[in-house]
Amino acid sequence: MRLAPLLLALAFALPACALHAQTRIPDAAVDKAGQLREQALASDLGWKITESLTTEVGPRLAGTEADARAVAWAKAKFAELGYDKVWTEPVTFPKWERRSESAEVLGEHAQPLVLTALGGSPGGTVEGEVVRFADLDALKAAPEGSLAGKIAFVDYQMKRQRDGGDYRNGGGVRWGGPSLAIRKGAKAFLMRSAGTDKSRAAHTGNTGFEDGLEPIPSAALSTIDADQLARLVALGPTRVRVALDCGFDGEYTSQNVIGEITGSERPDEVVLLAGHLDSWDLGTGAIDDAAGIAITMATGALLKPLQPKRSIRVVAFANEEQGLWGGRAYAEKHASEVAKHVISAESDFGAGRIYGFDSSAREGEKAAFDKIAAALAPLGIEAMPGEGSPESDIGPMTRQGMAWAWLGHDGTHYFDLHHNAEDTLDKVDPEALAQNVAAYTVFTWLAAQAEGDFGSAPKAADAED
Amino acid sequence: MRLAPLLLALAFALPACALHAQTRIPDAAVDKAGQLREQALASDLGWKITESLTTEVGPRLAGTEADARAVAWAKAKFAELGYDKVWTEPVTFPKWERRSESAEVLGEHAQPLVLTALGGSPGGTVEGEVVRFADLDALKAAPEGSLAGKIAFVDYQMKRQRDGGDYRNGGGVRWGGPSLAIRKGAKAFLMRSAGTDKSRAAHTGNTGFEDGLEPIPSAALSTIDADQLARLVALGPTRVRVALDCGFDGEYTSQNVIGEITGSERPDEVVLLAGHLDSWDLGTGAIDDAAGIAITMATGALLKPLQPKRSIRVVAFANEEQGLWGGRAYAEKHASEVAKHVISAESDFGAGRIYGFDSSAREGEKAAFDKIAAALAPLGIEAMPGEGSPESDIGPMTRQGMAWAWLGHDGTHYFDLHHNAEDTLDKVDPEALAQNVAAYTVFTWLAAQAEGDFGSAPKAADAED
Known part of the structure; x- marks a missing residue:
């Protein structure tokens, strides 16, 4: 609260900010983020979800019988984790x-x-x-x-x-x-x-x-x-x-499976988290992308007791692997709601430790960006403006103007395992995974509690940006 | 020569020696062993043979078309390497x-x-x-x-x-x-x-x-x-x-393929080296046992210009994997020649660095054992009496009384690759392989130049040992 005048002054000092209302993050939210970080680091929820999906469903090539079982698994898991709303949206592909x-x-x-x-x-x-x-x-x-x-x-x-x-x-x-x-x-x-x-x-x-x-x-x-x-x-x-x-x-029709923690103050404003539910058939899709599903599902579950102000929507996307079918279907269906998706992040680059943070909202929202970066720093995460980009399924929606964040996993060994038979549970390091969950939890919490948007706006109205 | 009286005295001082003539290794041979060691360490012959077998023949399950190609490859390779005699002996198995x-x-x-x-x-x-x-x-x-x-x-x-x-x-x-x-x-x-x-x-x-x-x-x-x-x-x-x-x-009839460097002074006395030519079908049998074939073939080739006194016989055994068929056939055919096989060594435990040396000839032949051990020591090889045993195919012949040596490979990672699809050329470390060849070269040279035997004697005549 006390920082508002300064932030406002900064906002007017920076030309790039002019089009957006300034975003600010309350100090109380920052304090709480520190506790959340430690709580997430101590939690094995991410691991348990990864183990459950890779063991109980196993490989889940889009369009197979296992695709349907993965959809059923995701619905049941969201419910079990206490998500307030769980629904599916159809995705059709060859x-x-x-x-x-x-x-x-x-x-x-x-x-x-x-x-x-x-x-x-x-x-x-x-x-x-x-x-x-x-x-x-x-x-x-x-x-x-x-x-x-x-x-x-x-x-x-x-x-x-x-x-x-x-x-x-x-x-x-x-x-x-x-x-x-x-x-x-x-x-x-x-x-x-x-x-x-x-x-x-x-x-x-x-x-x-x-x-x-x-x-x-x-x-x-x-x-x-x-x-x-x-x-x-x-x-x-x-x-x-x-x-x-x-x-x-x-053709086959699968489903994007969506779980939402309803916001306590601004339920129609959404922080969007994502991973993809399908995998290639050779491994059990542990790093690609059971880990992303687990990190984002666990994040919503860990935040639910705190009654975040904005809604936290976690999407388990269908058929990313064969052409972003789930992400494109989502962007088409929700095209008119870009501005309501205040910011988004997808985890689809394994389960290595997250080392970098970036966001589309780093200019007009510099103070908010810096506060999030500061809250992530104890996890060994560095602010890296200009280094990140939105991952896979959220791409189509970000191209329509949705703000994004990048929480960059260390991918040194990602391509040892990517799309092959060795992408299995044993390759996920439980400690690194807990760090991933902690990073997503901190980011998501601060985004949900932030006042002001992160610059999401339909591209048509924002074309000169 | 000058050590002979001392060795003779030691021989009589040790009861276990009583049955065998004392074995001695001339100083000139020891001096030469030092040069050979360095020459072998600098040679890539072992690597080239390993690459040739695993690339040109690939997997060679006993009884397949590739088994026959491996036999042809071994005959050609012995000839190419300058072996004086090359022959085959049939091995029949289910x-x-x-x-x-x-x-x-x-x-x-x-x-x-x-x-x-x-x-x-x-x-x-x-x-x-x-x-x-x-x-x-x-x-x-x-x-x-x-x-x-x-x-x-x-x-x-x-x-x-x-x-x-x-x-x-x-x-x-x-x-x-x-x-x-x-x-x-x-x-x-x-x-x-x-x-x-x-x-x-x-x-x-x-x-x-x-x-x-x-x-x-x-x-x-x-x-x-x-x-x-x-x-x-x-x-x-x-x-x-x-x-x-x-x-x-x-049934199928394959061949033990045998190459011999004819001894310059005692051609009917044989130092026997061995590996097995067959492999399982999943990998290309690089560590099991192209490396053993390469180490022993290279050893004979490196020693040939020195005109060793005894013959060096290298056997590429048929069908070790499915029950020592080649080793058993050899032992049956050569049962009456146990005493002429003065000592033997098989390399069938990968291509890790050799760390230990042992032999059946370590009691009556302690002075010779110690000289060989001393010549191996600069390679990081330790004398480990009582720790070794004869490997795979030479087992049947050693049970009939043939003396053996053990040059023990570091097998820490051997069972990561043993009999699976990952047993391929890239797993062989060229430097470790050159150390293996150096160790075999030193041992074989000293055994070929030694005066006196290493205790090989038909078991029936030696049953009280």
Whole structure:
């Protein structure tokens, strides 16, 4: 309260603030945040939720029987955790199935290769000589038609980074490689997994094909099998048989599952937290994204007894993995409510310790940003203005103008496990997970208690920003 | 030469020596060993052989087409390395095949489980409730018939040890568990992999069934899947479907492949080195046992220019994995030549640094033992009398009286990779492998140059020892 005049003065001193009412966070809320932080650090609720989802449901590929069980699990878990409202919103998408997959080197060095089909790949059995490219640029440089009858193999080795930034390149091979290979004439596409591990666990993940191209079987080799294939190709011409049985089969309707703690003073204003409920099928989706579901579900549950002023809405999104289907459905359905979503945060980058904090609301709302950052600092979290971005499912809504926060997980080992069979419960460190929950709890509490908004406004009305 | 009188005196002073002529190692040989040690440490020959076998042949399950390619590879490699004689000796065994394998939890927690059939298991598809036992003793304690219609699951967690000693227990579950489960009425047998890793890579390995029992499908879950199944069983009755397509199909004749550097002075006296050429099918058999093949092949090749006095015989044994078939065939064929095999060493415990040296020839031949130990010491190898034993394939021949040496590899991580898909080239540390080759080179050289034997003598004539 006593800071208000100063904040107001600051607001007028900073041109970027002019369009928004200044946001302030009451001191009492800050004091309470300190207690909450310690309480969350001591809680194993996040762990228990992660264990429950990964054990009781296990892998939950969108569109499978396990997708439906995951939806039922989420509804029951929100209710069990005391959420005031629990509802679902339908999300319809094309259903992609993985049935079987194998590959083998043919001829004098005959041996199996471990691979996994990319999501969206068609099935098919293809034999051909492998042409290796060190990266996507090398494939781009291949003459048109030069891969006729051959199998393209892009062997880009992803680098391990705290912020996972090299996924731009590793994931880029997955997104862009198949269409590029088709244009060069290839009849199948292989890539080194977009992963930073050295193991036999191949990393799946979604791909797509440009309009007008005939899709070809597309798969990722484990990093070790990529090394092996590279060695074999270096020895001489190497023929491989790739056999994928997978593809699209109709549509499926899953659900975004939503739990809400009703705000005690401003129930129609929402702090939106999110994770995604679906996973790839190879692991049990522990770091991707049972942890995100657990962190956000636990946050609402831990805050409920404090009767936060604003509503806390936790969304367990459907089918993030195959194209943000849940996030896009939500943004479409709630397009007119952007301003009521005062701020949002999604946890979809594992369960490593959170090291950085950023937000779209860091200019006009600098004082609030700084107070949240100060409350997060004892958790080893640094304010990193300009370093963050909104994660996955909340993207479509933030592009419509919803304010976002970024609580950045240490992703050094995230891509060791991302989308492969090793993404299992044992990879989640309970202490790091509790730190994650503590960070979300502190942030969410302060956002719910803040006076003034964080700048959420429909883009149309705010286009000059 | 000048030490001879002293050694002779010592020999008579020690009662245990009385049966053997004293063994002595000339000083010139010891001096040369120091140079050899450095030369071997600087050589990448062991690495190149390991890379060649694991890349060009890949997995080489006994009885498969790759077994025949491995035999051809070994013959060619011995020749390429300049071995004076190369020959093969047939080894016939029942052929066991793995065709497919899968398992899944049924019902409300439906999900796949990663497992692999144990070698020797019959095929079959079985559904039943899982009964978990913490270890083999717990299964032993179950009442007869109490597992009727059920699936036994022994969840023993192997401990990581430098000498791999807990394989007694982990492997013990694999060897003894299936028959025990049959006696209790079980219709399938599952075990936690005999492995010290935490991964989705299940560890195969041989099992067998006691006479008079009807074999049941028997498989090992990955350690992570064992954890998952244990959690599910703790939640309530858990039904699982196990589907194995595997089993015996006739006989196959493979070959022990033998290369020899002919001794310059005592060509009929042999220092025997060994590894096994076959591997399990899941990995490329890098640490088990391409490394052993490479260490011993490289040793002979590095010693050849020095024209060692005794012959150095390197055996790449056939089908060790499914019951020491190559080792037993060799012992049978060469039973009358025990005394001519002056000493032997097998490398079949990975490619970790060698830390310990022992030998059956450490009493009557103490001076020689000590000289060899002293020459190994600069490699960080400690004399550990009484700690070693002969490894795998040479066992049958040592039981007939052949002297043996033990060059003990650090096996701390051996059982992370043993018999699973992760046993691949990248797991071999080139520097540690060069140390292994250096140790074998030093030992083999001194054994080849030694005067006097190491106590090899047919057991019948030496039964009181």
